[in-house]
Amino acid sequence: KQEVTQIPAALSVPEGENLVLNCSFTDSAIYNLQWFRQDPGKGLTSLLLIQSSQREQTSGRLNASLDKSSGRSTLYIAASQPGDSATYLCAADDSGGSNYKLTFGKGTLLTVNP
Amino acid sequence: KAGVTQTPRYLIKTRGQQVTLSCSPISGHRSVSWYQQTPGQGLQFLFEYFSETQRNKGNFPGRFSGRQFSNSRSEMNVSTLELGDSALYLCASSLARLAGIYNEQFFGPGTRLTVL
Numbered sequence: 001k002q003e004v005t006q007i008p009a010a011l012s013v014p015e016g017e018n019l020v021l022n023c024s025f026t027d028s029a030i031y032n033l034q035w036f037r038q039d040p041g042k043g044l045t046s047l048l049l050i051q052s053s054q055r056e057q058t059s060g061r062l063n064a065s066l067d068k069s070s071g072r073s074t075l076y077i078a079a080s081q082p083g084d085s086a087t088y089l090c091a092a093d094d095s096g097g098s099n100y101k102l103t104f105g106k107g108t109l110l111t112v113n114p
Numbered sequence: 115k116a117g118v119t120q121t122p123r124y125l126i127k128t129r130g131q132q133v134t135l136s137c138s139p140i141s142g143h144r145s146v147s148w149y150q151q152t153p154g155q156g157l158q159f160l161f162e163y164f165s166e167t168q169r170n171k172g173n174f175p176g177r178f179s180g181r182q183f184s185n186s187r188s189e190m191n192v193s194t195l196e197l198g199d200s201a202l203y204l205c206a207s208s209l210a211r212l213a214g215i216y217n218e219q220f221f222g223p224g225t226r227l228t229v230l
Binding site: 036041042043044045046049089091095099100101102103104105106107 | 156170172204206220
């Protein structure tokens with residue numbers, strides 16, 4: 001059974017700092033790894049998706065890496081801003097590729113202080 | 115283009131009752147997935163429907179069921195509600211998921227269910 005763990009559970013940083021969020025998964029037979037953002041009382045917004053054959057993906061100030069062999073992914077946020085404050089979730093897609101089934105971590109609550 | 119719509123947004127029920135939640139996917143999307151989010155367990159996969167067929171199911175008791183209609187709208191039903199069913203229920207829609215083809219999932223705002 002796939003288990004996804006995110007460390008740290010919460011993080012508070014001053015504005016402008018670069019930061020790294022960590023995600024680990026137990027079963028390396030994943031189809032892809034996704035990072036989401038969730039704002040209070042809202043649904044999920046997809047940030048980055050890394051296919052199992054890829055090592056990293058970048059979008060603006062965000063960079064996500066994937067190391068299947070070690071069962072780890074990291075989300076790097078450069079020059080953090082107060083608007084980045086949210087819960088960040090990683091999810092492993094272990095559906096086998098023909099349907100949807102994501103296993104989520106419990107998230108990292110990020111607070112960026114002005 | 116309208117996003118994923120979930121109704122109702124908030125719901126209060128008592129133990130033993132049953133509840134039906136609705137999800138309207140983005141126009142043209144044929145896949146709908148359901149997730150339960152609680153503070154203790156986080157986000158957990160419930161089931162996924164594609165073209166009115168359940169393709170995958172998570173580890174939840176039989177009290178949790180769902181269906182999808184020909185217009186891709188989906189409902190999930192929880193019977194004999196328990197206090198532990200209090201959660202945010204999220205649905206996600208996508209064009210399709212076929213072997214070798216991945217289309218992004220878009221999540222709705224969720225339905226907040228409180229069981230008293």
